[in-house]
Amino acid sequence: MHEPIMNETRAANGGNGHDAIFTRDLNLWYGDFQALFDVNLAIKDGMITSLIGPSGCGKTTFLRSINRINERLGYVRTEGSILVFDTDIYGGEVELAQVRKQIGMVFQRPNPLPISISDNVLFGFQLHGEGRTRMHKSEKEEIVEAALKQVLLWDTVKDRLDSKATELSLEEQQKLCIARLLPVKPTILLMDEPCSALDPKGTEAVEELIWELRGDYTIVIVTHNMAQARRASEECIFMLMGKVVEHTATEDMFVTPAKKETADYIEGRYG
Amino acid sequence: MADTTRTVAEPIPTAAPAAFDRRDADWYLDKAVQVLVFIGGISAIIFIIGIFVFVTREGFGFLLEGFSFGEFFGSPRWKPTSEYNTTYGILALVAGTASVTGLAMIVAIPFSLGAAIYIAEFATGKTREILKVLVELLAAIPSVVWGFIGLTIMNPLIIELFDVPVGLNVLNAGVILGLMAAPIMTSIAEDALKAVPDRYREAAEAMGATRWQVIYRVVLPAAKNGLLGAVLLGVGRGFGETMAVLMASGHAVNLPDSIFDSVRALTATIAAELGETAVGSEHYQALFTIGIFLFIITFLINLTADLIVRGIRKG
Numbered sequence: 001m002h003e004p005i006m007n008e009t010r011a012a013n014g015g016n017g018h019d020a021i022f023t024r025d026l027n028l029w030y031g032d033f034q035a036l037f038d039v040n041l042a043i044k045d046g047m048i049t050s051l052i053g054p055s056g057c058g059k060t061t062f063l064r065s066i067n068r069i070n071e072r073l074g075y076v077r078t079e080g081s082i083l084v085f086d087t088d089i090y091g092g093e094v095e096l097a098q099v100r101k102q103i104g105m106v107f108q109r110p111n112p113l114p115i116s117i118s119d120n121v122l123f124g125f126q127l128h129g130e131g132r133t134r135m136h137k138s139e140k141e142e143i144v145e146a147a148l149k150q151v152l153l154w155d156t157v158k159d160r161l162d163s164k165a166t167e168l169s170l171e172e173q174q175k176l177c178i179a180r181l182l183p184v185k186p187t188i189l190l191m192d193e194p195c196s197a198l199d200p201k202g203t204e205a206v207e208e209l210i211w212e213l214r215g216d217y218t219i220v221i222v223t224h225n226m227a228q229a230r231r232a233s234e235e236c237i238f239m240l241m242g243k244v245v246e247h248t249a250t251e252d253m254f255v256t257p258a259k260k261e262t263a264d265y266i267e268g269r270y271g
Numbered sequence: 272m273a274d275t276t277r278t279v280a281e282p283i284p285t286a287a288p289a290a291f292d293r294r295d296a297d298w299y300l301d302k303a304v305q306v307l308v309f310i311g312g313i314s315a316i317i318f319i320i321g322i323f324v325f326v327t328r329e330g331f332g333f334l335l336e337g338f339s340f341g342e343f344f345g346s347p348r349w350k351p352t353s354e355y356n357t358t359y360g361i362l363a364l365v366a367g368t369a370s371v372t373g374l375a376m377i378v379a380i381p382f383s384l385g386a387a388i389y390i391a392e393f394a395t396g397k398t399r400e401i402l403k404v405l406v407e408l409l410a411a412i413p414s415v416v417w418g419f420i421g422l423t424i425m426n427p428l429i430i431e432l433f434d435v436p437v438g439l440n441v442l443n444a445g446v447i448l449g450l451m452a453a454p455i456m457t458s459i460a461e462d463a464l465k466a467v468p469d470r471y472r473e474a475a476e477a478m479g480a481t482r483w484q485v486i487y488r489v490v491l492p493a494a495k496n497g498l499l500g501a502v503l504l505g506v507g508r509g510f511g512e513t514m515a516v517l518m519a520s521g522h523a524v525n526l527p528d529s530i531f532d533s534v535r536a537l538t539a540t541i542a543a544e545l546g547e548t549a550v551g552s553e554h555y556q557a558l559f560t561i562g563i564f565l566f567i568i569t570f571l572i573n574l575t576a577d578l579i580v581r582g583i584r585k586g
Contacts, residue, residue: 069473069476074395097481100479104478107474113474114471123478123488124478127475127480180478181478184478
């Protein structure tokens, strides 16, 4: 219902330059504890934006509130608004399932479902009813192939699409977790430290993949790894104690940070 | 100054190396506990073998002499006290046990799975705790009480509702047994659902799955072995249950045509007749042969359930 609106807006805006995510006075509490303070951000469409900051600064909380997965915890209270392509996703008429379809999420620990590789790729697709009108087997295969090719996983798994996804290596699992978001054609991909469970080789491969996806999707990536933020993102947001300190182009932030806190963090004085 | 030299000159007496073989009270206590725990650990094996040997020995004479495989399993006539034509056919008894257990599972499976899904996936905080305690309390109701309910409440109710002459029948015993088996099945099924890692749920929800989709497409498939184990344990319970079935089934040797026929269960037959037979007689031994049969069946069911449940732990 809301999905065409979002897509049309996206088309009308012509991609890059416009804001994909726009927040206005976003405040968030876990019970009595306030985790986000007046977050006002504009994240640009089609870019990779990284969120950095010390542990507990609210970057993951912010990320998780963008597809409302935060609400799994019953004691979360959110105030303010998050506009995704000009639609307030906390608005009364918004369907949660549609929000999460548009805004895919990749978690810190790869979490493929304990089903086959191809079923994992098709899971979200079938969830949203696209698979309900009896699809041809060949159509399903095409979707699986396209998604896996896009995440550079096709060649390694094409001969074992029916084996369990949980048997893959962590790097492959994480790629699969990205692949399974793609068939429902999301506009935004949220990634919560997607490489922190991977070895250096896996990290490099997944980073490369994220860089490949840039432009087709708006990507917001939380990372602890400063080097990763520097090499794998175009814009960078520095958060501290639940507040946004600085939001600028990545190269500017690492070369000429505007705020003292940012400079201190980047130089490793704390965090 | 003088003090320090002294300490250096007189270290702790060097008797220690010689005491490496010293056994103090802790050493003996440790050994004693080890032995006790070992005995406790293997006692289950000893008992199960002991029971099997006992039951087999008592029924063995019949197995060697009067036993005919075809008659025992093929004949619906259980006439151990007939003057001129004694037959020991357990077909009707097997049919009785199977029909009651079958109906019990039809009653218990939706109840217990529903309860388990509610407790594991929906209920929170106090509601969940209270429900879990209540389910355990239900499981602890003695079977004779359930039999009593079958006899005094279900019996007139069935007669009135369905206009049948006898209310002690497959329906009565099946419902009673189903309610009896449901609590234990609920708690095992709930364990199986709880064992599904939360990140699977989170992954599905993040993709936009509704609560029902999460349960139906993620949690139930991931827990299916445990749930199957729960059902099998319920079946095992049904086969082994004696008192409630004896009281509610009507205890008539009969191949049931409908759920309103009275039947007799294998277990109930042993319970009702064993006290009235002469020890060592053919009838006595025939009852023990039923015992062997029941033992093997329940053993197989429980073993299968156990293997299935273990299967999920590994995978």
